[in-house]
Amino acid sequence: MPESTGTSGPPRHRGTPHHGPGPLAAIAVGGALGTVARYGMDRAVVPAPLGFPWATWTVNVVGSFVLGAVVTLVVERWPRDRYLRPLVAVGFCGGFTTFSTLAVEIDQRVQHGRGLLAAAYLAVTLVAGLGAALAGITLARGRLLPASGTPLPDPDLLADDDLVPGEDPVAPPGAGRGPV
Numbered sequence: 033m034p035e036s037t038g039t040s041g042p043p044r045h046r047g048t049p050h051h052g053p054g055p056l057a058a059i060a061v062g063g064a065l066g067t068v069a070r071y072g073m074d075r076a077v078v079p080a081p082l083g084f085p086w087a088t089w090t091v092n093v094v095g096s097f098v099l100g101a102v103v104t105l106v107v108e109r110w111p112r113d114r115y116l117r118p119l120v121a122v123g124f125c126g127g128f129t130t131f132s133t134l135a136v137e138i139d140q141r142v143q144h145g146r147g148l149l150a151a152a153y154l155a156v157t158l159v160a161g162l163g164a165a166l167a168g169i170t171l172a173r174g175r176l177l178p179a180s181g182t183p184l185p186d187p188d189l190l191a192d193d194d195l196v197p198g199e200d201p202v203a204p205p206g207a208g209r210g211p212v
Contacts (some may be wrong), residue, residue, distance in 0.1 A: 055118040062123020066095075070128045082144050085137045088130060089157055095129035096161040100168025108173070 070091050077087040099121055106117040134157060141150035 055114060058115040058119040059123040059126075062119040062125075063127040064123075066124035066127025066129075068127075069124075070130065082141055082146055082149075084149065084153060085133075088133050088137060089153070089160070092129050092131075092134065092157055093160045093164045095125045097164035097168040098128075099125045100165035101172045102168075104169045104172035 073091050074087045077090065079086050102120045102125075103117065106113055106121070110116060134154075138150045138154055141147070141153065
């Protein structure tokens with residue numbers, strides 16, 4: 033098509049990307065590991081009844097840190113890795129962290145007249161979680177990633193099973209559409 037139409041060739045991807053069973057298996061394994069790790073934390077750190085829920089707070093903050101670091105590394109350093117993000121970010125962190133338990137614990141404290149503790153728990157969790165995610169991102173960029181000015185590809189789109197034949201998965205749309 034002519035460049036004046038804003039398109040420069042066939043669509044980059046066919047419909048919804050299908051990556052096969054590998055990433056799904058990675059999510060399942062990561063989820064199982066994250067769930068077991070969370071169970072271990074719940075058994076190791078038992079708070080006083082209606083006290084500050086240290087186990088849930090810890091898994092959510094640690095999970096935020098891990099998620100920030102892993103997603104940064106996968107997107108910026110290892111974009112062709114098809115299994116690390118599903119394994120760790122989706123599976124492990126999804127099984128390890130918990131928003132629902134946070135909500136239940138806040139509600140329990142409110143129902144038992146501990147509203148100030150519930151509000152503090154919510155505020156401290158949000159601030160610490162965001163801080164931990166930022167720390168993970170910063171660590172991944174500052175210590176583990178080389179400085180680079182090149183544009184970063186989307187790792188979900190790098191699996192060669194959903195590209196138009198002959199396209200370079202790393203090239204930005206409209207640039208260098210020659211054979212790989």
